[in-house]
Amino acid sequence: MASANIEKLEVEVEVQCSADKFYRMFKHDVKEMPKHLPHLFESVEVLEGDGVSAGTVKLWKYILEGKSLYVKERMTVVDDEKRRITHSMFEGDLMNDYKFFDVTFTATPKCDGDGSVVTWHVEYEKANEDAPVPTNYIDFVVWVTKDLNAHLHGNQSHAANNIEKLEVEVEVKCSADKFYRMFKHDVKEIPKHLPHLYESVEVLEGDGVGPGSVKLWKYKLDGKSLYAKERMKVVDDEKRMITLSVFEGEVMKDYKFFDVTFIVTPKGRHHGDGSMVTWHVEYEKANKDAPTPSNYIDFVVWVTKDLNSHLHKGA
Numbered sequence: 001m002a003s004a005n006i007e008k009l010e011v012e013v014e015v016q017c018s019a020d021k022f023y024r025m026f027k028h029d030v031k032e033m034p035k036h037l038p039h040l041f042e043s044v045e046v047l048e049g050d051g052v053s054a055g056t057v058k059l060w061k062y063i064l065e066g067k068s069l070y071v072k073e074r075m076t077v078v079d080d081e082k083r084r085i086t087h088s089m090f091e092g093d094l095m096n097d098y099k100f101f102d103v104t105f106t107a108t109p110k111c112d113g114d115g116s117v118v119t120w121h122v123e124y125e126k127a128n129e130d131a132p133v134p135t136n137y138i139d140f141v142v143w144v145t146k147d148l149n150a151h152l153h154g155n156q157s158h159a160a161n162n163i164e165k166l167e168v169e170v171e172v173k174c175s176a177d178k179f180y181r182m183f184k185h186d187v188k189e190i191p192k193h194l195p196h197l198y199e200s201v202e203v204l205e206g207d208g209v210g211p212g213s214v215k216l217w218k219y220k221l222d223g224k225s226l227y228a229k230e231r232m233k234v235v236d237d238e239k240r241m242i243t244l245s246v247f248e249g250e251v252m253k254d255y256k257f258f259d260v261t262f263i264v265t266p267k268g269r270h271h272g273d274g275s276m277v278t279w280h281v282e283y284e285k286a287n288k289d290a291p292t293p294s295n296y297i298d299f300v301v302w303v304t305k306d307l308n309s310h311l312h313k314g315a
Contacts (some may be wrong), residue, residue, distance in 0.1 A: 013120075022083075122137065166294070218230075258293075
């Protein structure tokens with residue numbers, strides 16, 4: 001309802017296919033998608049418009065989590081120069097959980113000319129507080145991107161540098177300074193406030209607040225008690241930004257590289273207006289069967305919202 005309730009997710013995937021070829025598929029040849037990816041799409045039908053311009057309405061029938069689903073969407077932005085298309089969903093199974101759901105696809109040539117970066121940006125507003133964070137749709141577009149790249153590029157191999165990215169933004173009522181202080185100075189207090197998510201946080205090396213500090217986190221995810229050791233790589237007080245490089249723990253069984261960046265930004269001129277908390281995850285899978293770490297995106301959203309409730313005293 002209110003714009004303040006709009007949340008965001010973003011993922012970047014590097015592909016070997018050219019940006020022009022990838023963009024052409026999503027703009028001009030989208031009805032061919034089910035032929036190339038029958039395990040993900042059943043059909044794509046143009047209901048209104050010419051199929052390539054803003055205002056066009058399409059019906060997508062797709063397969064997600066073993067279910068045949070559908071969605072109707074309107075192309076609201078078509079930018080050939082930026083190779084960008086925005087789809088606004090307005091009907092279908094997806095809209096049972098969301099009041100608003102926009103998906104923006106952008107294909108950008110890599111600087112070295114070898115392949116491209118495909119970015120998917122999702123903005124949504126939940127229909128109610130129990131609606132899930134749509135990380136399953138982030139997983140879905142990653143599968144679409146990789147499988148379509150394999151088809152268009154003509155081979156199944158991945159680039160040597162296979163770093164991927166996930167990002168989520170959460171608006172909170174707590175001030176940016178208070179939220180940042182908790183993650184920089186008072187991090188060992190987090191288990192007291194969120195015992196359902198954290199068991200303990202321990203400083204193993206350094207002063208605990210500067211680059212080079214190493215911490216051991218014991219946390220709960222998917223019903224399991226897990227641990228991670230991380231090194232603080234970046235601490236930027238001006239931007240209220242901290243980057244943690246995870247190097248040991250259960251998460252590293254699936255990933256060669258796993259960096260988490262936390263940024264908190266005041267919403268308005270006055271800190272009392274609340275803030276925007278952004279979590280940015282960069283990772284490289286240990287093997288092709290490793291999952292997209294969408295469960296960790298869910299986790300940091302829970303952390304952010306529950307910590308906001310504590311710090312803002314019941315907001």
